[in-house]
Amino acid sequence: MREEYVIDPALIAWKKGETEGLSFSYQVLLDGANGGPEAIRFRFDPCPSVYAHMHLTSQFQLLLSGCMQMPRRSLNLLPVSIHYTDHNTPYGPFSVSPGHDMLVLHPKRGGLISMAHIAARRQINLAGRLLVGAINENRWTTGADSHDVEVQMVMPRAEGPGADAFSLSPGSLTPVEQSAFGRYEVVLKGSVTCSGRELRTPGLRFVRGVEVAEPMVARSDGAVIVVLTFDADAEEGGLNGEGLAVAAEEAMAMAI
């Protein structure tokens, strides 16, 4: 059995949102309905301090353009960076520079809870992981299975969740494998054919289940793909309709 969602952001309308003084544009790429994945593309307006917050599920943030600076951990995220957090793991405040464009990718609906919320602070996941990686143009290596594919391990899976980038020459295929906890495959450059559809940046696919999906095929301009793989933390937390989850759901609903 397999869940598979293919999303072309070019077909999805932009909207305007605002929360706690932060204004932004956004596209809801996947709404998380019926236990499915939740994916939102955000373009934050420049902001010196986006408030500290957390989500009640695992999260990959994929920074496509602009800069996000997180002073507490001296993290200066530049495109293309990947920022991962476990469920109930707070981050921020952070600053956002002009030209910001980011994908927020959840295995299920995660809500949003400001760390100004005192009760939320008592439910912080102290063992929560915060991992960061970046795609480096100088770090490509030839793939073991094919000379048409160059690879880059951005976030080693030994640490749990993983991020791998693939540079595909025209006609080459993305690697496929089972993903029990779900994975996002995002087009960063060029274009691919995926389930009969053409996807350009930042088109994406979410796959979950023991049955593997068909590979994506790079089109004539080649493609760069990043694969973001969740681990068991994806099954933790979530919006269960109780306590903090209610507040988190309401906050997200008010923001977007």
Add this chain to the structure above:
Amino acid sequence: MTLVIADEPVHAISQEKMEPLLVAVFADFVCPYSYLAVDQMDRLVSEYNVRVMWRPYWLHPETPLDGTPVEQLPATQERRSATVAWLKEMAPEQAARIRFPDRLYCSLPAFEALEFAAERDRSMPFKSAVFSLLWEKSVDIGQISNLQRAGEMAGLDAEELGRDLRERRHLPHAIHALIQAREFQITSTPTLLLGRVRINGWHYYEVLESALERQGISKRQSA
């Protein structure tokens, strides 16, 4: 239902009769996030049956004894602006008191002085005095005279402290403490060891409370 013996709740008696839980704080005086931990630890001591041990972790061993001008540090202005914004949101009271110094000071003499204070059971007031001088008055804590000032604030014999610092009498202890921090695999400040729970980096006070309460340490009834 709470059982009452001699007009006092059972859990209140047992908590206070227990040995205080040891809380170790690995920190560097030059770290603004460690400065934020000072108030938190003072509050924790007043509200819970804990004993705080302040230990050094040296973030910048490359700093010369007379410090490094901030303009010689990488991307300082940008980083400082982001840090100020962070502090204003996360700890507005302390942020209002903070004055960022124009040099990155050398922490080692202050670590030596901390050992001097610890030998006299004054490490807690001494560390508060050093943090206060550095982060509220931009005082150079690499200077012996300024550490003597902190010593006086903490009730220590400033003359004796000055002599010991000039003769580097506590350097071996300070180095031993720094090696110990490395053995604990400390990599960020402040790192807190609250009994069995380790917290890397500054965290909300409520998180510290939860960590204690999960280990059966409840808030004092008077708190």
